[in-house]
Amino acid sequence: MVQIFFRFWKHLGLLALVTFFIALPLLSLKHRYTVYDRLWHKEKSHTQELMRNVNNQRISEAKNFITQYEISRGELSIQKPVDVGITVITVSRNRHKLDQYEPKYLTQVVSKSLQLIQAAEHSKLSYRLFICNVDDEPFSYFELEPLTKLVTTFSRFPNSSSRPLFERSVDQTLEKEKQDYVYCGEETLKRNVSNVLLMEDDALPNDDMVSVVDHHLYSLGLGERKPHQSNITFIKLYHPDRLLGFISLEKERLPELFCLGLILTTFFVKAYLTIRPIDAKHRKIIWLGFFVYSCLFVLAVGRQNFSAIRRISKYLYQVTPAPSCCTPAIVYTRSGFNTVSSYLKSVTCKSGFGKDTAIDKLRKQSPSLRALLIQPNLFTHIGMYSSLRDQVLDPFIV
Structure with missing residues (x-):
């Protein structure tokens, strides 16, 4: 018996050595969110040059699609009941010329959203895309102009610039962002929609975004053609x-x-018992050893990488209670957004108390409000240029 256990621990130790000191460190070169991220931080960090190359490729693909879409499209559709109004909240990026690069996030997001809606022609729910322009210098937002011919657009500051002669403080910027958010949601609900998906203009939809949203919203009873069956306030995407x-x-x-x-x-x-049969009464230590190894392996690979397996099918996506923080892409029910917007109007955002923090505070005050999260993510954050801080950021932070 001692010899059997000694041989087993020797085999397990060798397996752990190869796994944790050779295989997984090499795997982490191509995959983020493993425990080895810091080990390869310099080699793995996405330099601005690499990020721009990827961004430029997306811009080229987006422009090609929009050109074809302009040729094939009809007139903007008449307002009719829509299950999900998808609204892109947008401001001009890199206006202060941190450098000379124009990221054109809005072009990419609108192009991808139009593609997904076009491909969802036979979905259970109906979708319509809107653009909400909250830029306070609308006449100099040149990227937006050609897109307004393709997508219904509403502007918070349609007539003149509201930008003060001095730069806004952080408090003023966060308060404006909150007001922009409320405006865009309320304007979308005026377009005869049952639910509103508010997304920031640097949140790029994944290829299966609409199909997954369609499946889960319909299952939860959030379509216009199916009565609400729960007190869901919003679903984070x-x-x-x-x-x-x-x-x-x-x-x-x-x-x-x-x-x-x-x-x-x-x-x-x-697998081990197939190679080396062991008496049933001696197998507990084998189970314990492999269980410890397996948990360490799963922890080292990272939940994000295991969750990616769920992308195989829309039926495998996970719906959990929504954690705190961050609002790049959220679906609100009509009643849910009315509740959230009423609360946001009653508070003032400032440093350390942005709109996402305010929404979290509302949830704590009203436990009956139900908020969910669909995992893995249905959007990719592509924004290097922050509209709040006027600086270049790592998009993987947000």
């Missing part, structure tokens, strides 16, 4: 990937870790 790991206060994370560990343990034990 994006949460920063860096906050989606196993080590978290969210209740579902640790059970996921142990469940994945058990699944892998079963596989490893079965």
